[in-house]
Amino acid sequence: MIKRPKAFKTPKSLLDYAEKVKKDRDSRKLEVRICAGPSCVAGGALEFRDELQKELDAHAPQLKKAGLTVGTSLIEKCTGCHGMCEAGPLVILEPMEIFYTHVKPKHAKSIVETTLLEGEPVKELLYSLDFTKGGEKAKHHSDIPFYALQNRIALKNVGTIDPTNFEDFLLNDGFKGLVKALTTMTPEEVVDAVDESGLRGRGGAGFPTGRKWKSALRVKQDRVWLVCNGDEGDPGAFMDRVIMDSDPYTVIEGMLIAAYGLGATDGYIYVRHEYPLAVKHLTMAIENMKALGLLGENILGSGLNFNLKLSRGGGAFVCGESSALMRSLEGKVGEPRAKYVRSVEKGFKDEPTVLNNVETYACVPSIISRGADWFSSMGTAKSKGTKVFSLVGKVKQTGLVEVPMGRTLREIIYDIGGGIIDDRPFKAVQTGGPSGGCLPADKLDLPVDFDTLTREGAMMGSGGMIVMDDQTCMVDVAKYFIKFLSDESCGKCVPCREGLKQVYQILDRITKGEGREGDIELIEKLCHTMEVASLCALGKGAPFPVLSTLRFFREEYEEHIHDKFCRGGVCKELINFHINDSCTGCMVCLRHCPTEAITGERKKLHVIDDDKCISCGICRNVCKFDSVDIISQGKIVAGKEPAMA
Amino acid sequence: MSPKSKTGKRRDPGDVAALEPTAGDTGAKVPASPSKATGDSCDPMDPVCICDTMDEIFTHYPREEASLIMILQELQDRFNWLPDAALERIAEELDIPKSRILAVSTFYKSFSLDPRGRKVIKVCTGTACHVRGAGMLLEEFERVLDIPVGEGMTDDGTFSLESVNCVGACAMAPAVLVNDRYYAKVGPGNLGKLLTKERES
Ligand SMILES: Cc1cc2nc3c(=O)[nH]c(=O)nc-3n(C[C@H](O)[C@H](O)[C@H](O)COP(=O)(O)O)c2cc1C
Ligand code: FES
Numbered sequence: 058m059i060k061r062p063k064a065f066k067t068p069k070s071l072l073d074y075a076e077k078v079k080k081d082r083d084s085r086k087l088e089v090r091i092c093a094g095p096s097c098v099a100g101g102a103l104e105f106r107d108e109l110q111k112e113l114d115a116h117a118p119q120l121k122k123a124g125l126t127v128g129t130s131l132i133e134k135c136t137g138c139h140g141m142c143e144a145g146p147l148v149i150l151e152p153m154e155i156f157y158t159h160v161k162p163k164h165a166k167s168i169v170e171t172t173l174l175e176g177e178p179v180k181e182l183l184y185s186l187d188f189t190k191g192g193e194k195a196k197h198h199s200d201i202p203f204y205a206l207q208n209r210i211a212l213k214n215v216g217t218i219d220p221t222n223f224e225d226f227l228l229n230d231g232f233k234g235l236v237k238a239l240t241t242m243t244p245e246e247v248v249d250a251v252d253e254s255g256l257r258g259r260g261g262a263g264f265p266t267g268r269k270w271k272s273a274l275r276v277k278q279d280r281v282w283l284v285c286n287g288d289e290g291d292p293g294a295f296m297d298r299v300i301m302d303s304d305p306y307t308v309i310e311g312m313l314i315a316a317y318g319l320g321a322t323d324g325y326i327y328v329r330h331e332y333p334l335a336v337k338h339l340t341m342a343i344e345n346m347k348a349l350g351l352l353g354e355n356i357l358g359s360g361l362n363f364n365l366k367l368s369r370g371g372g373a374f375v376c377g378e379s380s381a382l383m384r385s386l387e388g389k390v391g392e393p394r395a396k397y398v399r400s401v402e403k404g405f406k407d408e409p410t411v412l413n414n415v416e417t418y419a420c421v422p423s424i425i426s427r428g429a430d431w432f433s434s435m436g437t438a439k440s441k442g443t444k445v446f447s448l449v450g451k452v453k454q455t456g457l458v459e460v461p462m463g464r465t466l467r468e469i470i471y472d473i474g475g476g477i478i479d480d481r482p483f484k485a486v487q488t489g490g491p492s493g494g495c496l497p498a499d500k501l502d503l504p505v506d507f508d509t510l511t512r513e514g515a516m517m518g519s520g521g522m523i524v525m526d527d528q529t530c531m532v533d534v535a536k537y538f539i540k541f542l543s544d545e546s547c548g549k550c551v552p553c554r555e556g557l558k559q560v561y562q563i564l565d566r567i568t569k570g571e572g573r574e575g576d577i578e579l580i581e582k583l584c585h586t587m588e589v590a591s592l593c594a595l596g597k598g599a600p601f602p603v604l605s606t607l608r609f610f611r612e613e614y615e616e617h618i619h620d621k622f623c624r625g626g627v628c629k630e631l632i633n634f635h636i637n638d639s640c641t642g643c644m645v646c647l648r649h650c651p652t653e654a655i656t657g658e659r660k661k662l663h664v665i666d667d668d669k670c671i672s673c674g675i676c677r678n679v680c681k682f683d684s685v686d687i688i689s690q691g692k693i694v695a696g697k698e699p700a701m702a
Numbered sequence: 703m704s705p706k707s708k709t710g711k712r713r714d715p716g717d718v719a720a721l722e723p724t725a726g727d728t729g730a731k732v733p734a735s736p737s738k739a740t741g742d743s744c745d746p747m748d749p750v751c752i753c754d755t756m757d758e759i760f761t762h763y764p765r766e767e768a769s770l771i772m773i774l775q776e777l778q779d780r781f782n783w784l785p786d787a788a789l790e791r792i793a794e795e796l797d798i799p800k801s802r803i804l805a806v807s808t809f810y811k812s813f814s815l816d817p818r819g820r821k822v823i824k825v826c827t828g829t830a831c832h833v834r835g836a837g838m839l840l841e842e843f844e845r846v847l848d849i850p851v852g853e854g855m856t857d858d859g860t861f862s863l864e865s866v867n868c869v870g871a872c873a874m875a876p877a878v879l880v881n882d883r884y885y886a887k888v889g890p891g892n893l894g895k896l897l898t899k900e901r902e903s
């Protein structure tokens with residue numbers, strides 16, 4: 058082991074140390090990377106690690122004979138999220154490029170004996186290319202489309218490094234961008250490079266980052282605040298969480314480069330309340346960097362001073378909006394203010410403030426170290442670089458994917474995501490979160506970038522992509538978003554506060570089969586008012602989920618109103634449950650039914666009593682034989698659905 | 703967890719031992735267990751005990767309005783809710799009207815003005831979880847625990863039930879967070895197992 062200096066006083070000392078660590082690690086022959094993201098941990102990743110450690114100890118002599126010494130040439134470590142959460146817990150072995158899925162503690166032994174000692178993969182753990190048990194296996198992770206089709210910049214270290222290990226970060230070009238900026242560039246050149254790269258904000262609005270920074274430079278200032286928006290309010294998007302908890306140093310490096318470019322001396326990272334691991338890892342990183350002289354006064358002897366603090370959110374969606382976030386940082390209620398006051402002039406504490414999203418900052422180190430041209434060579438004419446998407450909902454391979462802008466929805470959902478669960482028909486993809494919209498199947502070939510999706514009435518937003526199949530009700534989806542926004546509206550302006558409430562009531566009655574003639578027009582009118590008269594983008598954007606579903610799925614609204622028919626089989630008041638002939642009489646649904654509505658004997662067909670049934674859907678959920686159908690207006694609207702693990 | 707919790711004994715929601723960090727805790731400046739400052743009998747309803755804990759909390763922050771949210775967060779971390787006596791004390795110390803403190807603590811979802819169970823079950827009802835049946839799951843939790851979402855706690859003081867907008871495990875929907883522990887792909891079929899595990903830990 059080489060000793061880490063107490064603090065780094067010059068860029069050279071940091072580079073020298075990185076060089077030494079590199080040499081030392083050359084002796085490392087094999088790395089076992091265990092994903093310790095929340096999904097994999099929930100699946101038992103940490104229990105697997107414990108078991109693996111035991112097995113490694115038990116096999117230490119044999120391993121040694123094979124040239125593998127645990128702790129030096131063989132390292133076992135926990136990394137952040139690998140991205141393919143659906144197949145977790147995940148384990149990767151490098152440099153063999155072996156990718157194991159659904160790993161359980163009991164597999165530790167065979168991994169040690171078969172893979173580590175004999176160099177052979179454990180077949181049953183390899184990724185199945187066609188999602189079936191007996192299907193063809195992927196020998197290397199680069200054979201898997203989910204990874205092969207990605208291009209990772211913001212996620213460059215995510216899943217490869219141990220987020221709590223400073224040396225791991227350093228080895229993966231850590232602080233290369235910062236050192237380059239401090240030693241070879243003036244602050245103006247840094248801002249110019251970001252401007253030329255074409256980087257646009259990843260937080261939702263897509264505002265050009267370089268332009269924001271340049272306008273900040275023009276403001277007369279004594280002090281500039283730098284804020285990182287890690288509130289990630291878009292439900293269904295989790296890329297910021299993963300970047301923060303899997304690669305915290307990169308976010309901070311991005312902020313440091315920004316601080317140098319903008320002359321900012323103080324900053325905050327505002328982290329969403331529900332992200333305990335991100336708080337933990339960022340806090341560790343900040344403390345560590347302070348101790349090493351990489352935060353604070355005269356960083357690396359360059360004269361750059363930057364103090365960074367972490368602040369936790371309070372669980373309010375509107376606090377992701379930049380002006381509300383700054384109020385929240387001040388300890389106040391997070392109400393947004395009108396847009397004409399610019400944050401770069403009067404932001405946090407009414408002082409000049411530059412605020413960017415987590416992913417935006419995470420792109421900055423690579424832009425500086427690899428050049429603006431390199432970044433802008435990827436993407437489309439007006440949306441440069443890559444974007445991380447959280448591919449979730451009814452898609453086979455859920456997870457985080459980073460692709461160059463301009464890939465089509467189809468490529469992302471079908472080529473990378475493997476298509477719809479159970480190969481059901483695709484109905485819609487929701488992008489852009491609560492201010493975004495739903496796009497139907499005939500829009501699948503649209504290239505995904507900021508401007509195309511906005512033109513179609515959706516939005517790229519922060520990158521949430523919720524895939525929906527035919528068993529989704531679009532009126533219910535619209536109602537869901539309106540309910541969400543109505544709960545989260547801060548209540549300051551009338552159009553948003555009252556408009557949302559009214560739209561919700563109308564949608565609610567439509568889903569209950571009590572919709573009236575003229576309801577659709579009334580919704581449209583209310584939406585228009587909200588769009589033009591609301592104070593902040595929460596209210597202004599609130600109509601989009603409704604308007605886009607009205608635009609592409611109007612017939613579903615009409616069916617609910619006129620025929621009391623829900624084709625998705627979702628709206629409780631409009632559906633019944635029925636057990637079909639495939640029922641084996643296993644009694645599972647009977648035991649789970651909360652109202653004792655199901656009768657039947659073992660090995661005999663069960664029956665649901667409609668009078669007692671409350672349409673909770675539990676029987677269908679627990680049935681292993683797809684024997685429960687959903688019926689609306691006498692038609693079977695939902696047959697088979699995947700049971701939950 | 704303290705040995706006491708292993709016995710599964712009925713605990714007062716204010717029982718300080720319940721406030722220790724659990725696995726996967728934020729680790730961010732974990733406040734020292736208030737039992738050290740207040741003794742094991744600390745009762746958040748009792749202003750005397752509050753005082754000791756509050757004294758300690760106030761040493762961590764400058765006495766200004768900007769510290770309000772952080773103070774409330776630490777208080778919430780320790781007691782799992784915000785006792786009224788503590789809010790009075792904050793108003794006094796920061797010299798701001800209590801109405802402002804109430805405004806902040808009711809605006810942010812993460813604060814609770816009512817006592818909560820030792821374990822807070824947060825069922826995600828974000829979009830990804832919604833389309834995979836979070837609504838049904840939440841109703842089932844309400845039924846099994848026999849408490850409405852967002853209110854009160856189970857009779858034994860173990861659980862409170864809340865819904866949240868997203869816990870960042872969208873790929874494994876429906877997701878549930880119990881204190882700081884994640885559960886993925888929760889459904890009516892495995893909900894019982896989850897509760898048993900949590901009850902025992
Ligand atoms: C209601 C609302 C919620 C928002 N939530 C977030 C959020 O959670 N995270 C985020 O980065 N930006 C969010 N934004 C966008 C921010 O206001 C801001 O534009 C962005 O953080 C700027 O960073 P960027 O330019 O790097 O994207 C939200 C905006 C609105 C109107
Ligand atoms: S939507 Fe449930 S975890 Fe994100």
